[in-house]
């Protein structure tokens with residue numbers, strides 16, 4: 204076997220309530236690992252997947268790792284054969300950017316294997332192609348933060364215009380993952396196709412407030428801006444415990460909660476780690492009452508994004 208390169212890419216929280224399809228941030232530690240190496244057969248193939256309980260496709264045109272690398276090879280005009288091995292660390296259909304993390308790790312590793320022809324920013328459109336395959340929409344609010352780290356704003360899609368945003372000191376995220384699976388394609392299908400002028404004004408005010416809050420490190424403003432009048436009203440109905448958790452954390456000093464991506468994971472932002480852990484305990488109580496299993500992760504915002512583990 205020739206040179207092998209392994210990369211890790213983190214889970215992400217997309218939308219962050221006020222930024223439907225245009226805002227996301229990366230999480231620490233949780234994520235997918237992908238190893239790539241050249242093969243002599245001149246084909247792109249997924250040679251194996253670990254940690255997916257046999258659920259993910261090996262077909263190169265269906266797996267987000269290979270779809271993303273194929274888009275990269277197409278851009279280079281290359282027919283280089285590459286073997287891909289995926290270690291799946293994220294649950295599927297979780298709302299934690301599982302499909303995106305695979306693509307981000309695959310691209311980070313393949314870019315190094317091919318001699319770094321692209322910057323990190325240039326990798327994002329390749330990963331968007333894989334999101335189109337995974338859930339029918341080429342949104343960038345998972346893949347961009349998974350590759351770049353931190354909070355990322357997608358100002359425009361055509362042409363792609365991304366802004367990496369500051370991360371206020373001390374801010375923590377609690378991810379609450381109830382044990383149900385929600386496909387992004389399904390939770391996109393419940394969205395209203397049109398919103399009112401009033402709702403558009405409210406959403407614009409909140410996304411603008413959120414961005415200002417990041418630049419000013421103003422956590423009170425950030426908390427007031429953590430609202431979603433576009434997706435949350437339709438999607439929250441698919442997530443048991445969503446409003447109960449919001450009520451349960453009202454008095455503990457957290458900054459607010461929302462749906463992570465398209466759900467079912469719920470995120471809570473907090474001004475420090477203690478409150479983030481307390482939010483996690485409240486979440487366990489809420490879901491115990493409902494009788495639904497839940498995983499809780501507490502994490503800082505990951506400023507690094509995808510990185511090389513070994514080469």
Ligand SMILES: Nc1ncnc2c1ncn2[C@@H]1O[C@H](COP(=O)(O)OP(=O)(O)O)[C@@H](O)[C@H]1O
Pocket residue numbers: 258259260265266267268289294295296297298299300301302303305306336337338385386387388464465
């Ligand atoms: N490498 C991959 N990792 C995760 N999902 C993948 C991968 N390749 C293809 N998929 C497909 O993408 C879908 C999961 O994506 P999605 O519903 O968007 O989950 P998430 O919200 O966790 O990203 C599944 O249908 C799965 O078969």
Ligand SMILES: N[C@@H](CCOP(=O)(O)O)C(=O)O
Pocket residue numbers: 217218223224225297298299300301342344345387390391434463464465466
């Ligand atoms: N903006 C997208 C984000 C989907 O995130 P995922 O983690 O659920 O794949 C959407 O809201 O549909």
